[in-house]
Amino acid sequence: MGRVQGGMRCVKFLLFIFNFIFWLAGSAVVAFGLWLRFGGVIRDLSTEEKSPEYFYLGLYMLVGAGVLMMTVGFFGCCGAARESQCLLGAFFTCLLVIFAAEVTAGVFAFIGKKSAVDEVQAIYNEAYDSYMRDAEKNKTLIHFHDALQCCGKESDVPVQVKATCPKDVQEQKNCLEEIQTLIDSKLHLVGIVGIGIAGITIFGMIFSMVLCCAIRNTRDML
Numbered sequence: 001m002g003r004v005q006g007g008m009r010c011v012k013f014l015l016f017i018f019n020f021i022f023w024l025a026g027s028a029v030v031a032f033g034l035w036l037r038f039g040g041v042i043r044d045l046s047t048e049e050k051s052p053e054y055f056y057l058g059l060y061m062l063v064g065a066g067v068l069m070m071t072v073g074f075f076g077c078c079g080a081a082r083e084s085q086c087l088l089g090a091f092f093t094c095l096l097v098i099f100a101a102e103v104t105a106g107v108f109a110f111i112g113k114k115s116a117v118d119e120v121q122a123i124y125n126e127a128y129d130s131y132m133r134d135a136e137k138n139k140t141l142i143h144f145h146d147a148l149q150c151c152g153k154e155s156d157v158p159v160q161v162k163a164t165c166p167k168d169v170q171e172q173k174n175c176l177e178e179i180q181t182l183i184d185s186k187l188h189l190v191g192i193v194g195i196g197i198a199g200i201t202i203f204g205m206i207f208s209m210v211l212c213c214a215i216r217n218t219r220d221m222l
Contacts, residue, residue: 018204019073025197026069032193033063036186058108058116058190065101065197072098088212092205099201106194109187117183121176128153131161148182150175 037059072094127140141164145151150173151165165172 014207018207022200022204023070023073025200026066026071026073029066029069029193029197030063032189033059033066036190037063058105058112058187061101061105061108062190062194065098065105065194068094068098068101069197088208092208092212095201095205095208099198099205102194102198102201104194106191106198109191109194113184113187116187117180120179120183124175124179125153128161131164135163144175148175148178149173150178 037056072091075091075094124144127144131141141161145161145165149166152161152172153174153176
């Protein structure tokens with residue numbers, strides 16, 4: 001009996017530590033997803049008419065999973081403190097949902113890179129063609145060039161879009177290539193974070209089930 005209770009206290013402590021780390025990880029995931037969506041260069045890929053929704057979808061999934069992680073971390077602590085099998089079962093179910101969401105986000109990021117790149121490049125090409133038809137409509141092209149610090153694309157004559165290029169750029173860079181490099185690097189990070197968090201949730205599911213079984217065994221012995 002003493003050994004069972006001692007083991008249960010140990011599992012409860014481990015579950016508390018896990019949930020605290022899980023809550024911190026959820027906060028970091030939310031901050032990371034929001035930073036990618038609304039901060040830095042990625043934010044500047046949107047125009048007044050279009051935005052790379054396919055790319056943003058993966059970020060929305062990541063932020064949503066992060067919010068769920070923060071909520072689950074809190075309720076997981078409550079379940080462990082009250083030794084409630086019902087709360088621990090709900091905790092396990094939520095972890096399973098987070099696991100599926102993070103794996104989906106990770107796989108989406110690795111597999112969907114080409115589609116995301118094509119989407120953003122299509123937005124740039126449309127802005128480029130619009131400028132070539134009417135040089136007065138240069139705001140979107142300037143927007144892209146300033147964000148990516150590039151100028152034009154491989155098939156153009158640099159003089160044609162020189163007015164929209166950043167003045168402090170020493171070397172002309174192909175904007176289509178810069179878009180691919182940027183999206184590849186950011187989605188690679190999203191994939192790593194998604195798969196990493198999915199791995200962490202496995203430990204939480206194990207701890208919750210072990211504690212749930214320990215609580216059941218203790219009550220059966222009483």
